Amino acid sequence: MLFITNREPKGSIKTRINRKFDFDLRKNAPSNSIYCCERLGPNEYIELGSEAWLNRIKDSPAQQVLFYIHGFSSLPEPDIFPRVQRLQQYFNAEDPELVQVVPVIWPCDDDPGIVKDYWDDQKSADMSAYSFSRALQRFMDWRDQQTDASTCVKRINILAHSMGSRVFRQTLAMWNMYDLANGVPLLFRNTFLVAADIVNETLEEHHVGRLMSQASRNLSVYYASDDLALRASKLSNLKNKVASRRLGHTGPENMSKVQSNVYAIDCDDINNLYDNPKGHLYFLNAHDGEPGAVFDHMLKAIKTGRVEVKDAITRHHQLLLTPAS
Template sequence: MLVITNYARKGGPDKWAPTPSRPERIFELHPRDRDPGSSVYFLRRDDDGVLHEIGSQAFFKRTQGSIEQEILLYLHGFSTTAESAFARAAELQKLMDARFANDPNAKSVEVILLLWPCDEDFGIMKDYWDDQDAADKSGFGFARVLGKFLEWRANRGGDNACYRPINILAHSMGNRVLRFTLDRWTTYEGGMPAIFKNIFMFAADVDNQSLEPGWSGHRITQTARNVIVYFANDDLAMSASKIANTPGNKTISRRLGHTGPEDMAKVPSNVYAIDCDDFNNLYDRPKGHSYFFRTNGVTEGTPGVAFEHMAVTIEGGRVPAGPDRTLILTV
């Protein structure tokens, strides 16, 4: 598995100082430091769980392939340990591989984990506030990754060109990381190229107006062919987030992952809203927050309807939805 992270390295120098890459150096995540730094590491995780640093150039070269092989970047949510993030990325890869093996029309998809440091303090609200801060800070590091990739791609041509379509699955607060990454990039570079095929926003922990013009999340809609918002009204994590993001408890901040876009007429025509109310709690009891594949008991390890919707979108390039760009998914 390929991994990009801004975690502090165990035994490393000051995390705010540039750290030279050393190919094949074993990389250990710092066991206690959860404050994101400016250094970004390009890693390979072997089957034995050992991480090796491979450097950006070797990393990007490994992602090079044909247009029939797609990339899915996975940005995990808040209060997620590194091991949990590795496990979910591996499960996504397993499901994608199974689909490719069983369906001759399916495309090969490589899952790449974008790992950002989450807090593991006791107390869910403290974790939430700490992770919001970490998500915002992580935008700086991942904006650097984007810059490195665009520079690398610009220098490729002919037989060396990079053709693989790139998709993103951002879950929960991972959408906040995505928003700040693109915000940082456009702030310093002045523009944002449309480099993604699909952006899948699951249970997005951002304001439900974020994708409208004038909001910082609007940049997300400018970077992808399709932006697909998956939401559920009975997502308990979104209910808690709505309260946590109410300044002074005066105005309720409705979350995108709770309601979908507030007004579909105000978001660009490449934004789609997918209602997952019918199964989110079936797949993830009791919170109903992690429903991009099944995670409960006997159904663990099998794809769910949201995963199938995402996979069909990746394969066909078109989003299954009605004329109004909305869809209610049912089991």
């Protein structure tokens, strides 16, 4: 499994091709460096370097790539990598050459470390944007160096869960600020924001999250009003004088103020059944371990490039346990 991270390794912070890579979980403040790596097995990783890593992506038989940006309170093992493995298994069961899932790992939540609570995880998410924006620019430079015969033509998708949406939003903002003229390119086929822990106005014009929809052919917001993890998030933000509902609770505040490629997907009927009792990690599987309604909805968008909605005018859709008659 290929992955990219700005968590510092044990030992030297300098890139060394093919060295053993070990996360230093005592350090959970973001690094300025990006490490392009491969997971060989549980707690077994090597560093590939950006050139070899990008070529591995290009040469993969998968037609599309899905970058998964995890949420807060998630460690590489046992949280992030097993989730990605399960996602990959679900895609492979549909078509082994459809999607390659690549986790994007940013530093958060390790009790003995520097960053200990939710509010500091937000700071870590924001600071991670600097290194990941550099990675985006490195990808664009690498792509521009390809010849017509070797150009990577894979479609790229983003799945950002919880505070991973904040990481993605701020990454585009930093990329736009430092490397682009004024506006981001249309780089992603689908962006899936699941239980997004960012304010619900963020996709509107003159808000920083607008760049996410500008960079995507489709942007789907999956939300649930009874997501208990986001209720705790709201309380933490109120404590720190940020008073706004979360995008993962309500969907976009006003659909008329967001771009026409933004879709609101109501997951109230399934989130607590899939992830009891918090109702927050509901994009993976149903309660029986099989792919759930959220995964099936994302899969259709990845395969077709179009987002299924029952109401094309309002761009709203409700996910149910069984198809509505």
